[in-house]
Amino acid sequence: MTKQVTLTIDGQQVAVSEGTLIVNAAKQIGIDIPVFCYHPKMEPVGMCRQCLVEVGRPVVDRATGQVVMEDGKPKIQFGAKLETACTTPVSDGMVVLTASEKAKANQREILEFLLTSHPLDCPVCDKGGECPLQNLTLAHGAPASRFIYDEKQHADKRVPLGDLIWLDRERCIQCARCIRFQDEIAGESVLAFYQRGRATDIITNSEPGFDSIFSGNTTDICPVGALTTADFRFGARPWEMKAAASICSQCPVGCNVTLNTRREAKSGGKVVLKRVMPRQNEAVNEIWICDKGRFAHHFTENEHRLATPLARKDGKLALVSWDKALGLVAGKLADAKGEAVVLASGRLSNEDLFNLKQLADGLGGEALLYTQMGGGELTTAYGVPAGTNFAEMGIGTTILVVASDLYNEAPIWYLRLKQAAERGATLILANARETKLEKYSQFVVRYSYGDEAETICGLAKKAHVGEAITSAENLVVLYGSDGLGLDGSSALAAACAELVKSRAGKPNNGLIGVWPRANDQGAWELGFKPVADLKAVFQKANVVYIAGADPFGDNPELTSRIPHHASRIPQHASRSTHPAPFIIVQELFLTETAKLADVILPAQAVTEREGSFTSGERRAQRFYPAVPARGQSRADFVITAQIAAEFGLELEGRFAARVMDKMAATVKTFAGISYRELAETTEQWPIVGRGDLYYGGTTYENKQGLGVILALSPSPTGRGARGEGKPLRPDEDHWLAVPVTRLYDLGITVATSALLKARTGGAHILLHPDSAQKLGLAAGEQVELNGNRLEVRLDPTVPVMVALVPRSMGVPIAGPMVAKIKAA
């Protein structure tokens, strides 16, 4: 425990730990010292001078070292000048006056200064209504300015820093919060000051401009309307919008977000989603979100969303009523019984997956998880338990990241691991190629694609690295599927689990899967088995009920099993005499898979309904409806329950909360969890939210729940797939093509957000420059990979004779494969 220091602020006594800054000590007892440049998440710089206060300290007799007493009280000497509350640490017996005449005069005058050339365009400024400058001016500013209006300086008002963030130079007060965020927190120093005095500009020095995946956060902490997002700019006034708590559905981190909505004329009187804002959860995303989470929300309002059930009639999909669709589907499932297969993905909520599993169990069929990454049976048993928080990891903790490019796969984990390393945690990065996080790591373990599991098995015995793992007080292992398919990642998970098994149940210790989807972990917890052989599923099953997955979009070759697309099927492909299965697809969009379906059931988006996700850290978190559902769409768990009801199986189909109750009663790791518990919150630091905008930024305060980390499963839930045989190797004529994950891919959420298109590009592969040279190719030229034409991009971090194929970018790749690549 750090030493406590007692001081007096505006007559109130407060005890805080040594080293606390005056501004934070004051905040703890509800005294708001105005600040602009100070931000509780960043190092203080004391450059805006708004926080100057009177500071007095006890007089100490130099001869005796004793505090001089006067009338029985310590004699206090005040400095001749004011001091910045944001850079001055507290000391014993200190007396701080934040509202004395002298301090108030300074606050007033600094504001007067800041406003000399600030445009008075609050009525059209996006920040208006949630603007620290506006609020602090009201609270502390002078009613009139003595500066001459005609001498106001003007500057550019529309400067695109990048394609996502705009700068209004007139509004900027040069607090450098954005620059410091990029330097200190994001670790991407792409912003800087240029020139000085009145001429000071914020500039970007990256190409493309403001090249950072965390750029949106600068608009939250900008204390004026200088930085705005291209997505929300002039979109709505803050006070017109409603706020709904949600969980980001883009990756397994499970960032807490707030969805701002408004009913507006330009959207035909509909309630629409205007922006995604971070919601504070210091154990998950603190007060940040990545740009994918912030900007890839346009799928909700996309015009191509499915709005009504469709059924195949004379070979074509036609509108049908829900009653008819449900009856048809239920009849087929009831007939198929054990020959029915449920195929779902981690895009669905816990409630949806639970009902789907119940339905499959009720029929005696299988519930399969559509995934190319395995090992979930191990994360349920050896995952991180309650009490785990990356923010608490530092000296004594070792974090091992294997086969994962966290920057692209889980950006906020990248931030948190970077920070843990900076606090002194030992970060070990094991991958076949260089990834961005390596910059902050103590050890790098390089292996060849295919040697993942073997490398990890031998890791504990290696000098230095082995010691860092075995002797660590706390050990967290994150594994992903960089270059791996289901078999490889399952084998890797098993190797990783060996490292943490003996630590099971200890907070800040365990195994974390860097899953491709938000709720893959939830699916494993609920007993879904990974689908090992998709082709076999479609060859054997009588009915396949697909929810939230697009296997045919990912791999067009599968269509050979479906008669509606007979024209596409090579004759020899459909040798089986088994009739094609009846396909039910529950989806948001008319995906390639949906196009082949016999019945399509329109589902609601995560933004339109209630539910919960289980993050990679196994934290169950609730999301709430923000906008009305599209057309006749229904929530997935509701649809499943209604189908089940048709053939007499009773599932909860009205309230998501009750589905959770059932889960809590039957699924061990969910035991005892309720929606009420998930909605509980405790006080968090720093204080953010409406009244504290000037301090923490426009991040939303968390009033809707911090979530709960699930209990560990006593033993691994069943056996996952295991890798067999020799790893694939490239040779003289054969390339090794491996899947990797990119942040901005062509998945439906990014593809429907026009703003991100420039950052996505088209289908491509990444080759080492030497490899490309061997093929006689330059960057940007076309290659042929197993019949697909692709653009070549060069990347010196790619091993030679290996091609990285980004997932969800138009090229089917389930796992590593030997491939033929040639210039096209």
Place this chain on the structure above:
Amino acid sequence: MRNPQSAIENPKSRAMLLAALYIAQEQYGWLNPEAIRRVADRLNLTEGQVRSTASFYTLFKLEPQGRYRIQVCEGLSCYLVGGAEPMMDFISKKLKIKPGETTPDGKFTLEVVECLAACDLAPALKVNDELYGQMTAEKIDALLEELRNV
């Protein structure tokens, strides 16, 4: 506490920046992109951070400079002896450039500076790091002629 490795928090690296920029400017004549890059690499800073700091100081040049930078003093002493203004006008006319400009042949850049701390030699000017005092029209003519022919 935060960021011990980063250059931002590393006082040694940051503190070396002005000195490094000084050396770079001496070598290159101005802080061209290559100079900025080399300083950044050497101090483990980003080019943006280096350029940002350089832009703050008027003595660091982010534009190409003439081979000879003529700095004409307009401090109090030089002014009082009636030197500053006539001297500037004279050179300006001779070189056909205004203060702050560079001759098209890249030979001369003309600048006004506040005080060269050579009041005893007023009126004074500096060419690069060399000080010239008690200047007259003849002496300036001779000096320019000499520099032209070097």
